[in-house]
Amino acid sequence: MTTRRTPLPGVGTQYDFATESGHHLSVVLHNDGRRFLGFYAADDPDACLLSVPLEPEEATALAHLLDPAPLDAVRTDGIDLVTEHIQLGARSPYSGRLLGDTGARTRTGASIVAVLRRTGAYPSPGPGFRFATGDTLVAVGTREGVDALAEIIAGG
Incomplete structure (x- = not known):
């Protein structure tokens, strides 16, 4: 290889x-x-x-099919935490909207700890951070919480 x-x-x-x-x-x-x-x-x-x-969402899905393990897994006091990248696609209801509009932490327990954009990285975005199509959200939480957040971002 x-x-x-x-x-x-x-x-x-x-x-x-x-x-x-x-x-x-x-x-x-x-x-x-x-x-x-x-x-x-x-x-x-x-x-x-x-x-x-x-499409960015398709590339992410293909990467997850090839390596279904979370990008970075952290084990803390018997609680499994995962860190994952979530693509914000054109079909997302949150494209152009504020992070606070997602209610992510309240609804899922997962946190968006950074946003990656072609123009740079935005660590620790606050509720007033405005998403753009193509953003990659770096999320941390339990497997269930991060999966729920990905579903919310996708519009499910």
Whole structure:
């Protein structure tokens, strides 16, 4: 297995992955947040057979399918806490709204401890923080609380 990172000036970054069995795929992360999953011919590493565009929510879901364990698990006094990244997609009822509008901590017991945006990270956002489509929310709580928060953010 080999992995290679290639900067694409003005575009983003391409990550190439070759498996032990000789399959080649890549992930291209564009500077504007778009993501593409590419599949290549085994005998020609430059021949892309298929390119699949992924919405941010789809990329997150695929990552969770490949590694279903929480991103960072913390065990404290017999209580399992998880830290997870939750994508705020275009269909979220909270896009453009304030963090306080979610009632996240009251409704789920989970906390949004940071918001990651293409322009930077916003640690410890207060209730007046305004969400934007494409934000990644960093949530901490119990498995059930974080799952409930993800459902609320998705509009479920």
